Every structure is written in structure tokens, then in C-alpha cells.
Amino acid sequence: MDLSILNTIAAFVLFGITIAFIIVSWILNYHWGRYEISVSRTFSIRKIYFIISGIMLLIILLLFFNLKQ
Amino acid sequence: MITLFKDEEIILIQRKHWLPFVLESVPFIIISILPFMLFAFSQILPLNIKIIFDNYSNYYFFFSFVLIFIIWLIFIVFWTNYYLDMIIITNKRIMDIEQINLFSRDEAEIRFEKIQDVKIEINGVLPSLFKFGDIYIQSAAEMEEFILKDIPDPYKVKDIIAAQKEKIFDESKKLAELVNGNV
Numbered sequence: 001m002d003l004s005i006l007n008t009i010a011a012f013v014l015f016g017i018t019i020a021f022i023i024v025s026w027i028l029n030y031h032w033g034r035y036e037i038s039v040s041r042t043f044s045i046r047k048i049y050f051i052i053s054g055i056m057l058l059i060i061l062l063l064f065f066n067l068k069q
Numbered sequence: 070m071i072t073l074f075k076d077e078e079i080i081l082i083q084r085k086h087w088l089p090f091v092l093e094s095v096p097f098i099i100i101s102i103l104p105f106m107l108f109a110f111s112q113i114l115p116l117n118i119k120i121i122f123d124n125y126s127n128y129y130f131f132f133s134f135v136l137i138f139i140i141w142l143i144f145i146v147f148w149t150n151y152y153l154d155m156i157i158i159t160n161k162r163i164m165d166i167e168q169i170n171l172f173s174r175d176e177a178e179i180r181f182e183k184i185q186d187v188k189i190e191i192n193g194v195l196p197s198l199f200k201f202g203d204i205y206i207q208s209a210a211e212m213e214e215f216i217l218k219d220i221p222d223p224y225k226v227k228d229i230i231a232a233q234k235e236k237i238f239d240e241s242k243k244l245a246e247l248v249n250g251n252v
Contacts, residue, residue: 006128013135024142027171028149035153035168037082049145056138063131065235065245 005066014064021053072123074161081158081229085219097144104133105131109150146171156217158229160236163206179215179252181237183208187230206230 001027029046073079111122119153122129134200153168163184167175184206191202202223220226 006125010128010131013132017135017138020139020142024146028145031149031153031168031171035166035174037157052141053138056134056141060131060134060138063127063134067127067131 010067012063014060017060018057021057025049025053071157073159077159077161077210078174079157079159080233081226082155083158083167083220083226084155085151086197086199086221088199088201089219090148094147097147101137101140104129104136108133156220156226158226158233160233163215163217163230165215177215179206179208181230181234182241184230184234185209187204189227204230211217 004028032033032045036045108122108126111119112164114122150168150170153174157164157165157166162178162180164176164178169175169176173229186207188205188207189202190205191197191200196202196219200223201219201221204217204220204223204226206217208215217226
């Protein structure tokens with residue numbers, strides 16, 4: 001199988017999930033900020049969400065660079 | 070943010086019971102671990118399929134983690150819908166906030182003066198074991214019935230509603246007596 005096609009698809013997928021992550025984060029932040037009652041809890045939720053998402057994106061990025069090797 | 074009236078205090082904020090949410094989350098967990106189970110399973114497959122898995126393992130893990138990340142984003146949206154669903158009981162009214170999805174939200178409220186009857190319904194084995202159920206509030210007006218779904222400890226919530234209704238009734242009775250006395 002031609003690996004360059006898979007690499008191109010992987011690059012597009014990476015770009016797509018990054019855009020999806022930005023849009024989803026923006027919408028969720030809006031909802032948490034507007035509709036949650038406790039400000040401190042909103043802060044904790046945001047922190048947990050961004051830590052988990054950050055770790056997952058980092059793993060995906062490392063795996064993406066691993067494809068080229 | 071919830072806007073309260075003057076002299077209004079929040080008595081109880083109650084979210085839906087966690088059990089229906091956990092049960093609905095099971096597919097997310099299954100889909101997330103599926104790629105890894107498939108990879109482990111591939112080791113006992115015939116050699117030609119095992120070779121494909123081994124040769125493209127980099128790609129397999131990359132796309133598996135992408136899938137898990139997408140599942141995570143869908144799950145967090147799903148959790149937000151659960152988390153922002155709540156009832157708020159204040160000393161003046163009951164607010165039922167239903168987050169249907171990210172772009173659809175339903176907020177309804179009923180004042181204690183309008184409440185005529187409160188009914189609890191606990192149906193099924195799991196609601197009985199884990200003590201959650203629906204609360205039906207019948208209003209005096211021609212409004213439709215007010216339904217609070219999957220509320221944990223509905224008897225406690227019903228007691229709070231009854232006590233607050235009683236308090237408001239006593240206050241309005243005293244006020245009426247005071248006005249009649251002055252006249």
C-alpha cells in the first residue's frame with residue numbers, strides 16, 4: 001500500500017480534529033461559563049477538560065510524527 | 070447564569086441521578102477500548118492478517134487514538150448536557166432547566182403559589198434500588214404538568230417543596246389577615 005496516501009490522510013485527520021477541538025472547546029466554554037452556577041466548579045471543569053484533551057492531543061501528535069519515521 | 074428575584078434564596082440545586090448517565094456512557098467506553106482489544110486479538114489471527122496489523126501498527130495506533138479523541142469530545146458534550154440539566158428550588162419558585170443538546174435549552178419555572186399537587190413516580194428495579202424517580206407537579210393554572218425526571222431522593226425533594234409551599238401559604242394567610250384587620 002502506498003504510504004504517502006496514508007500520511008496525507010493522517011495529516012488531514014490531524015488538522016480536522018484540531019479544528020474540531022477548537023470549535024467544541026469554544027462552545028463548551030461558553031455553556032459552562034453561562035449556565036453553570038458555581039464559578040469555582042466551572043474553573044475545575046475547564047482545567048480537567050483541557051488537561052485530558054491536551055494529553056490526548058500530545059499522544060496523537062507524537063504518533064503522527066512517528067508515522068514519518 | 071440564573072437571575073434571582075429580590076429576596077430570593079436558593080434552597081436546593083439538584084441534578085439528575087448519575088445512574089442513567091453512567092448507563093448511557095457505556096457505549097463510549099466500549100468503543101474506546103475496542104481498537105486495543107482488536108489489536109490484542111489480531112495476535113491470534115492467521116499469519117497474513119497479523120502481518121498487516123504489524124506492518125501498519127503505527128497507522129493503526131494513530132487512527133485509534135484519533136477515534137478515542139473524537140469519542141472523548143462527544144462524551145464531554147454528552148456530559149455537559151447531563152451536567153447542565155438541573156432543578157433549582159428557591160424560596161419563591163421551582164426552576165426546571167433542561168439542556169436538550171448544545172444548541173437547545175428549555176427553562177421552565179413554577180411559583181409555589183401555583184402548585185396544587187406533587188406526585189412521585191419510581192418505576193423499575195434500578196430506580197427503586199438507587200432511589201431516584203420522577204416528580205410530577207400539578208399547577209393550578211391551565212399549564213401543562215411540570216415533570217422533573219430522574220431526580221435523586223425524590224421524597225426529600227417532595228418534602229422540601231411541601232414545606233416551602235406551606236411556608237408561603239402561611240405567609241400569604243398572615244398578610245391577608247393583616248390587610249383585613251387594617252381595613
